[in-house]
Amino acid sequence: MDLVKAARKGEEAAFLQLFDEHHVPLFRFAYRLTGSVADAEDIVQECFLSLLRPECTYDPKRTPVRTYLFGIVRNQSLKRLRKSDFGVDATPARSPESEILRNEMEDTVARAVMELPDIQREVLVLAHYEQMPLAEIAQVLGLELGAVKSRLQRARASLKEMLAAYAPGLERKR
């Protein structure tokens, strides 16, 4: 039986199975769009609960549940971003000193990704971090495949520019 249908009928086990199967990538996606653990947590929670609401328009015949859930997370994240200025949560400190340099680079990468325009960042996060096929990204974002490809190219070009100082080749030239 369809898990969403069963969850809507009140079967907790089905609902939790749905949650367990999808919540990690959804949390990652929300976090990388908003830069906030608290926001990502709220968004993922809201995403799953919205499936249970009578007004939910999810139709399993038209969209796989994973695609639908990513779409909800994306919309919720953009809504929150419009309301407040984003900033990346402080990365949990790694105790060994040898990690200091790595932390600095990680923060720089995170900030570079967060500085991308929303429409480029969401494509980059889905393509690079979630390894989602471009066709599915187009479905999640409601875009043509060509638009997805061009946004991804622009995002990567911008990142190469922003992170040029960290490129191994450039470091060697210094």
Added chain:
Amino acid sequence: MNDTELDKLLNTWSMPPVPASLRADVRVGFHARPERRKFPVVRVLIAAVSIGVFLLAVTLALPQTLSLVSPPVRPPYIVDSDVVRYANDGTSSVEVHVVSYNNNGSEIVLYEVAPSFLTAIRVGLEAAGSVVGRLTLPFVVSPEQLRSLRSTALVTAGFEHYRLGSAAALLNTGCVIGTVVDRETILAYPTVAVRQFDGGRRTTLWMAPDLGCFALRITTEERRPDGTFRLVRKKQAAKVTLTPGKTAVMSRRKPG
């Protein structure tokens, strides 16, 4: 910087762990969700109020609209009838109570009383549709078709309507418009029972010539696979009330 170098850099952005509280919070949300209602209360209320207002408007408009499309008629009599439906298991229930009379061979329903809410809505919608039909009919059919429709004899049994051909022919033949299968006196009025077949159904009408061929009883039966018939609906007159100062409209049976 090439693509591989960029990918390596991007991969340095690690993820914080998913908060352990998330699963528990979602679970709490699952149990706290509002119960799904089969019929959302607000929508049903809005629909009920809308229908009520609409029916009130139709009721208020009815006397005026009728007088617009036809001259005012004072019925010579009215008949109270019950329409009963019979289920497959043999049980029966009153579908609607009808108060009507016959005008030139066609039954005119003055009002219907429904015992259940759903039937009441259906009665209201049918009444509204009838008014709309009366008002729009002259604009959607040709004058010849309109004359033909108005000269057709019509009887009704709740939500079923039967056309009996030319009203003039019905009245002129003393209600004999088919094979006579019975003659019976109902509520002190002699009736002629004629039968009509329509597909797997047969309808028998006990019409009273003294009441302008008003059908004091109508039965509708469905053919079973073994060829016998099962009663599915019956309209039965319970009372005939003559209007003081008026005489019942008799059918004009041809002499001989």
